[in-house]
Amino acid sequence: MKKSYPLFSFVLFNLVFSLSIAPAQEKKLERIRVGGGSASATQMSMWLAKEGGFYEKHGLSVEAISIPGSSLALQAMLAGDLPIIQLGGAASIQANFSGADTVIVATIVRKFLFWIFAKPGFERMEDLKGKVFGTTRFGTLSDLAARFALRAHGIDPERDITMVQTGGPAEAITAMVAGKIDAAALSPPATLTARKFKLRELLDMSKLEAEYHINGVVTTRKFLRTQEDIVRRFLKAYVEGAARGQKDKNFALKVMGKYFRTDDKEILEESYETTIKSNFAIPPYPSIPGIASLIQGLEKQNPKAKGAKPEDFADSRLVRELDQSGFVKSVLQ
Numbered sequence: 001m002k003k004s005y006p007l008f009s010f011v012l013f014n015l016v017f018s019l020s021i022a023p024a025q026e027k028k029l030e031r032i033r034v035g036g037g038s039a040s041a042t043q044m045s046m047w048l049a050k051e052g053g054f055y056e057k058h059g060l061s062v063e064a065i066s067i068p069g070s071s072l073a074l075q076a077m078l079a080g081d082l083p084i085i086q087l088g089g090a091a092s093i094q095a096n097f098s099g100a101d102t103v104i105v106a107t108i109v110r111k112f113l114f115w116i117f118a119k120p121g122f123e124r125m126e127d128l129k130g131k132v133f134g135t136t137r138f139g140t141l142s143d144l145a146a147r148f149a150l151r152a153h154g155i156d157p158e159r160d161i162t163m164v165q166t167g168g169p170a171e172a173i174t175a176m177v178a179g180k181i182d183a184a185a186l187s188p189p190a191t192l193t194a195r196k197f198k199l200r201e202l203l204d205m206s207k208l209e210a211e212y213h214i215n216g217v218v219t220t221r222k223f224l225r226t227q228e229d230i231v232r233r234f235l236k237a238y239v240e241g242a243a244r245g246q247k248d249k250n251f252a253l254k255v256m257g258k259y260f261r262t263d264d265k266e267i268l269e270e271s272y273e274t275t276i277k278s279n280f281a282i283p284p285y286p287s288i289p290g291i292a293s294l295i296q297g298l299e300k301q302n303p304k305a306k307g308a309k310p311e312d313f314a315d316s317r318l319v320r321e322l323d324q325s326g327f328v329k330s331v332l333q
Contacts, residue, residue: 029061030230035076036086038068039259041188041275042109042215044252046086049241051255057240058233066259074102083223084234088215089141090294093313097304103224104291104314106235106284107216108242112145112205113275117194118183119176125153125202131182133157134166134175141214144297146185149205173197188274189267206279211290224315232318239284239322243331245276252276282332283323286314 036046046064049055055062065082067073070091076082078100088109092102118128128150135143147157155161164181166172169190175181177197185205186194195201217238224231245252253268260267281287291310298305322328 029056029059030233031061031063032084032230032234033063033065033082034084034086034234035065035067035073035082037070037073037088038066039256039261041256041271042088042113043086044245044256044259044276045108045215045238045242045280047241047259048245048252048255049237051258052241052244052251054237054240054244055234058236060230060233060237062234062237074100077102077218077220083227084217084219084231086215087218088213089144090213090298092213092218093291093294093298093305094302096313097298097302097308101221102218102313103221104213104286105217105219105224105231105316106238106319107213107287107290108238108281108284109214109216109275109279110211110281110287110290111214111279112148112208112210112212113214113279114142114145114149114185114187114205115191115194115201116146116149116183116185116203116205117173117176117191117199118202119179120198120200122183122200122202125149125155128183128202129155129160132162132164132180134164134172134181134184136168136172137165138163142185142187145205145212148210149185149203149208152208152210153203169193173199188270189264191274192266192270206274210293211287212293213287213290216284216286221315228318232321235318235322236327239282239319239328240331242276242280242282242284243328246280246282247332249277283319283328285319285323286316288314 036043050064070087073085073087074091074095077085092104095102135146150157157163166175169186172184173193176199252272256268257263288310291313295305295308
């Protein structure tokens with residue numbers, strides 16, 4: 001006679017059922033929207049993390065939005081639409097001076113990724129004294145970088161040289177070729193075009209002994225306080241994406257090609273070599289010296305900058321945690 005085991009069957013069914021739904025429960029992702037500037041090599045960490053599936057790996061369903069202009073990204077963050085943004089320059093600090101509770105939690109690029117090119121015939125930076133220097137727009141990062149480099153070589157940008165606005169890197173190159181300006185600060189991939197026109201490279205600014213918060217992660221202290229684990233998981237994905245980009249050149253080139261909307265190998269190679277491979281700072285501790293330099297640059301515009309402490313504009317806790325726990329080392333291997 002065939003025996004029946006109703007209790008055993010019931011227990012077995014429940015065990016199998018619970019195991020079958022466990023993965024589905026584990027895969028429940030926290031939804032979040034984040035923002036970054038228009039596609040460029042310095043902005044790639046956010047997109048490398050997305051294309052590598054690292055947000056999902058760390059429990060996040062991320063809608064990443066490209067926003068041209070730091071002011072728009074800041075407005076969206078302060079309105080609560082994008083609680084985490086990728087942002088560089090002094091925008092976060094300026095917002096803080098105006099009463100916002102912005103805080104820098106990571107700096108992925110801390111070196112000036114600009115190269116100063118000049119017309120043929122120039123050999124040294126010092127040769128630019130008394131000449132015409134082109135900058136995209138006054139107050140932009142390229143303008144700030146150019147003025148810093150000029151001062152480092154004994155040239156006062158206010159008195160020793162004529163600074164003019166060109167409107168963009170392509171216009172600056174055209175103006176140099178036409179002889180309307182003598183030099184300009186360019187970033188990849190405009191550097192590639194400059195070399196093709198036989199313009200003279202005078203200075204690689206990434207070699208300067210200077211740090212700036214060129215690009216990184218910014219949130220609000222309120223969001224960091226109330227949603228710390230989301231920020232932690234975002235930074236894990238962000239760091240892992242950057243590390244994958246450094247280790248896997250083909251992956252990085254593919255992602256850049258998608259977001260740059262180009263398959264031009266020269267442009268992609270130039271951007272990869274000068275930025276991702278050489279100048280992604282991992283672990284991305286907020287650059288305190290870089291923030292100090294930015295504050296110093298704001299002193300003429302804002303009285304609040306005088307005496308401000310750079311540590312007050314950053315929070316290094318989570319990056320330090322990822323570093324000391326061994327997480328950063330594990331993703332770099």
